Amino acid sequence: MYVFRIHIRPQGGLANSELSVRYCLKNKLLGVGWQIPKQEDELIDWDTYEKRAVEEYEGNIPVVRYIKKWVSKGDLVWTRDTKGQYYIGQVLSPWEYFDNAEARDADIVNVFRVKFMKVGSIDEVPGKIIACFRASRTIQEIADETAFVYTKKLWNELSGKTEYEIDKIDSIWNLLSDEQVEDLIFLYLQVNNWYVIPNSRKKDTMAYEFYLINKTSFKRAILQAKTGNSDINLDDYRDNKEIIFLFQPNNCFLGNKEDNMNVIRKEEIESFIEQNKKIIPANILKWFTEIQ
Numbered sequence: 001m002y003v004f005r006i007h008i009r010p011q012g013g014l015a016n017s018e019l020s021v022r023y024c025l026k027n028k029l030l031g032v033g034w035q036i037p038k039q040e041d042e043l044i045d046w047d048t049y050e051k052r053a054v055e056e057y058e059g060n061i062p063v064v065r066y067i068k069k070w071v072s073k074g075d076l077v078w079t080r081d082t083k084g085q086y087y088i089g090q091v092l093s094p095w096e097y098f099d100n101a102e103a104r105d106a107d108i109v110n111v112f113r114v115k116f117m118k119v120g121s122i123d124e125v126p127g128k129i130i131a132c133f134r135a136s137r138t139i140q141e142i143a144d145e146t147a148f149v150y151t152k153k154l155w156n157e158l159s160g161k162t163e164y165e166i167d168k169i170d171s172i173w174n175l176l177s178d179e180q181v182e183d184l185i186f187l188y189l190q191v192n193n194w195y196v197i198p199n200s201r202k203k204d205t206m207a208y209e210f211y212l213i214n215k216t217s218f219k220r221a222i223l224q225a226k227t228g229n230s231d232i233n234l235d236d237y238r239d240n241k242e243i244i245f246l247f248q249p250n251n252c253f254l255g256n257k258e259d260n261m262n263v264i265r266k267e268e269i270e271s272f273i274e275q276n277k278k279i280i281p282a283n284i285l286k287w288f289t290e291i292q
Helices: 017-027 046-056 062-070 101-106 127-132 145-159 178-191 266-275 282-290
Strands: 003-006 029-032 076-080 086-091 110-120 139-141 194-197 210-214 220-225 243-247 261-264
Touching: 003 145, 017 029, 017 101, 029 062, 046 062, 062 110, 062 139, 076 145, 086 145, 110 145, 127 145, 127 178, 178 194, 178 210, 178 220, 178 243, 178 266, 178 282, 261 266, 266 282
Parallel strands: 003 076, 220 243, 243 261
Antiparallel strands: 003 139, 029 110, 076 086, 086 110, 194 210, 210 220
């Protein structure tokens, strides 16, 4: 089985996302547009659809082909509405072409049927999964193993049934987005006598996450943080003139530590979280207090 994320962002029909979301929730289905000409009450199988769609769209139907090939009964699919509420759909049937006036208005005709469970607002969703919604691709697999296990675990809890066998979540850290990990280190360094310069936190600064100034010594420093299981090789920072803080949430460090390097272990941050719960954002603290 797989776990996916799908956007409900119609380009055809009435191009009204709110209408399309309502249509999906009411009819218990998810899908995309790419309508084809058909006669009234005509049943469309895949071969017929593909032949007409290739003619209609000059062969450019990769999203529909992706759904037909990969989405199967038992898969789980994350989606969200226009008000920021998140849902999981359990796939009940594979691809089908479901075309009527309401479906065309919603621009949702290539569909798979689902059973929905409402998850709730952004605070109820791991940052790793939220980050998957930033990509513009209509549908994609959520390939992260921790997010995969968590999604199955959450479905079992929401449905009140043990429908999926689940393994233990290997690392709570893997449920956090890159930004949430940086926020934790940001807070940790602020509490430990370092000013963080907010304007330095930009994605185009590839060598570091943000720039720091010590409150008492006024020394300068930078932070480099990597998530997942991406190694940090300490030897790569040997020639840095600044003080450098290095963080890897699974303690994946290689090479030799030099005097200008401050390696932050995940145990330090976990202890910091435990001792400073009142200043930890709720959408981060949740995962360290509720997930076992």
